[in-house]
Amino acid sequence: MSLIPYGKQNISEDDIAAVVAALRSDFLTQGPIVPEFEKTVAAYCGTNHAVAVNSATSALHIACIALGLGPGDLVWTSPITFVASANCARYCGADVDFVDIDPRTYNMSAASLADKLAKAKASGRLPKVVIPVHLSGQSCEMQAIHALSQQYGFRIVEDASHAIGGSYQGDKVGSCRYSDIAVFSFHPVKIITTGEGGMAVTNDLELAKHMARLRSHGITRYPSEMTHPPHGSWYYQQIELGFNYRMTDIQAALGMSQMRRLDDFVAQRHAIAQRYDDLLKDSVATTPWQHPDSHSALHLYVIRLKLGAMKTTHREVFERMRAEGIGVNLHYIPVYRQPYYAQMGFRPEDFPQAERYYAEAITLPIFPGLTDIQQGEVLRRLLTPSGYQTIF
Template sequence: MPTIPYGRQSVDEADLAAVSAVLTSDFLTQGPHVEHFEAALVEACGATHAVAVNSATSALHVAYLALGLGPGKRLWSTPNTFVSTTNAALLCGASVDFVDIDPQTYNLDPQALAHKLETARRRGEPGPDVVATVDFAGQPCDVASIRKLADAYGFRVVEDASHAIGASWRGEPIGCGQHADITVFSFHPVKIITTGEGGAAMTNDSVLAESMRLLRTHGVTRQVDRLEGATHGAWYYEQVALGLNYRMTDIQAALGVSQIKRLESFIARRRTIAARYDVELTDLPLKTPWQSEDSVSAYHLYPVTLDLQRLKGGRKAFFDLLRARGIGVQVHYIPVHTHPYYKRLGFQVEDYPCSERYYESCISLPIFPALTDQEQSRVIRTVQEVSFDLGVD
C-alpha cells in the first residue's frame, strides 16, 4: 500500500487553471496577482495590510527588521518551533532567548513569560525587544495575555502563525492584528493553503507595512515621496534601505488566490478528521491534543504524545513501526535550543524541560484535507495495532 503522508497539498483544476493563465500572461514575477492575493488575505483575516513574500522565513525576517531588531536587540520565543522563528532574528544580528511551553497547548506559556520578565526586571537585566509567539499545530497562542505583558514591559509582538491561517481566538480570525504587531503566515505545501513556497506578514500598522514592502525588494523604491534626491526620470529608482529579494512571484500568488477560496472548506475537513481521531484514539497509550475553549484550531498538525511507560521500545519503536506499515508520521519539533548551533550559543539540554518532555513523546499523525475516510481508518487501525504490539503486559 502507498504511504499516507502526515501532510500534503490539495491542488484542483481551478488551481491549475489559475497558474496556467499566469504562465501565458505578461507577468511571472511581481505582477497584479500578488496584489490580488494580498487583498484576499486582508479580506480573510481582517487586517489592514498584507505583505506577500517568498517564504514564511522571509516574512519573519522583514517583520523583525521592520520592528528594529538588530545588534544589541533581543528576541524571546518558544523552543517548540521550527528553527526559522529564531534564526531570522539571529540573521538580523539580534540575540535570542526562550520561554518554555504550556504543557497543555504546547505553545509559549504566558505565565512563564511573566515570571521571566519580572525576574529580569528585578535583576536589572534587559528584557526582550520582541517576543515571537508560535501557534503550534494550528492552535492559537494566548496572544491577548502576551499583549498585556508587552504593554507593561515595552516589547513588540510577532505572532508566528505559520500553522494557523483560518484559526481564530475568541471569535477573531488569526491575522486580524488585534493583539500582535505583525502576524506571519506560511504557504508551504503541507500548510493550510499553499503557494508552493510562500509567506505573508499581516499588520494594521501602515508604517510597518511600508517598511516590509521596501525590505522585500532590495530596499529599492521608485516612490517620489521616498526618494532622497531629485528624480532623473521615469526610469529612476533609489536604494534607501538594505533589503533583500524576498518577492513572491505572480505564479505563486495566482495559486494562492485560488487556494484561499477554499480556506473554510480546508479547515472544516481538518476539524472533521481531528474530531474522529479524538474519539477513536481513546483508550490507547497516548494523549490526543488538548484544545483551548478560547480558540478554534486550524489543525495544521495532529500531534499525540505517547505514554512511554506503557510502550516497549519507546517513541522510536512506535514511529518506526508506523512508518514500516505505510503511515508517514513525523515529529514536530526538536526543541530549538538543543540543536548544535544553539548549543554553541550557550543553550543546554534541560534548559526548557516542558519543551523537552513534549519532544520526547510526540508524534504527528496524518491530517490534510484530501485524507479520505478510508485512509484515516487505515491510520487509526494501524495506530491501534502498533499500540497493541508494543504494549507493556
C-alpha cells in the same frame, strides 16, 4: 507500499487553471496578481495591510528588521517550533532565548513568559521582540502576551505559519489585534499553498511600507520616501539594504485560488481531527487539547504517547510506523537542542515542558483528502501492538 504522508497539498482543476492563466498573462512576476492576493488575505484576516514574500522565513526576517531588531537586541520565542522562528533574529545579529511551553496547548506559556520577564527585568535585559508560535494552527494566548508587552515594552510578531484560517477570541488569526505583525506560510503542507511562499500582515502602514521595500532590495518608487526629487518617471532609489524576497504572480495565482477553499480545508481538518479524538479516546495516546478561546486551523495533529502503557519506546513507535508506510513526523525537535543553538549554552533542563513534549510527541497524518480508510490504517498501525485493535 504507498506512504500516507503527515501532510500534503490539495490541488484542484481550478487551481491549475488559475496558474495556467497567470502563465499566459503578461506578468509572471511583479504584476497585478500579487497585490490582489495580498488584499484577499488582508480582507480575510480583518487586517489593513499584507506583504507577500517567497517564504514565511523571509516574512519573519523582514518583520524583525522593520521592528528595528539588530545587534545587541534580544528575541524570545518558543523552543517547540521550526528553527526559522529563531533564525530570523540571528539574521539581524540579535540574540535568542526561549520560553517554555504550556503543557496542554504546546504553545509558548503565558505564565512562563510572565515569570521570565520579571526575572529579566531584575537582571536588566528584556527582549525587544517576542515571537509566539501558533503550533499546529492553534493561537497562543495572545491577549495575555499582549498585556505583558504593554507592561514590559516588547514588540510582538506572531509566527502564524500554521494558522491561516484559525481564529482567536472570534477574530481571524492575522487580525493583529494583539500584535504588531503576523506571518503566514504557504508551503505545500500548510493550510493553503503557493508552492513556496509566505506573507506578513499588519495594521501599521509604516511597517507594511518598510517590509514591502525590504522584500525588493530596499528600493522605493515613492517620491515621498526619496532623498531628493525623482529625475523622471523612470526613477527609483535604493534607500536601505534589502533582499530579493518577492513572490511571483504564478505563486500568487495559486494562492488566490486556494483562498476560495480555505474555510473548507479547515473544516475538513476538523472532521479528521474529531475522528482521531473519538477513536483515540481512553487509548495509549493523549489527544490535542483545544483552548476555548481558539479555533485551530489544525495544520498538525500531534498526539503524546503514553509510553509506560505501550511498553515500548518513542523511537520504536516512530520507526515502526514509518516502516509500515505511515508518514508520521515529530514537530519539533526543541530548537535549543540544535547544534547551532546548543553551543550558545542552552540547558534542556531549563525547559522541562518542552523536554517532556519532545519525549512523547508524534504527528499523525492530517490533510484534506485523507480518507477514512487511510485514517483507520494510521490508527491500526499505531494501536495494534498495544492491544487496541478491537476499536476497529
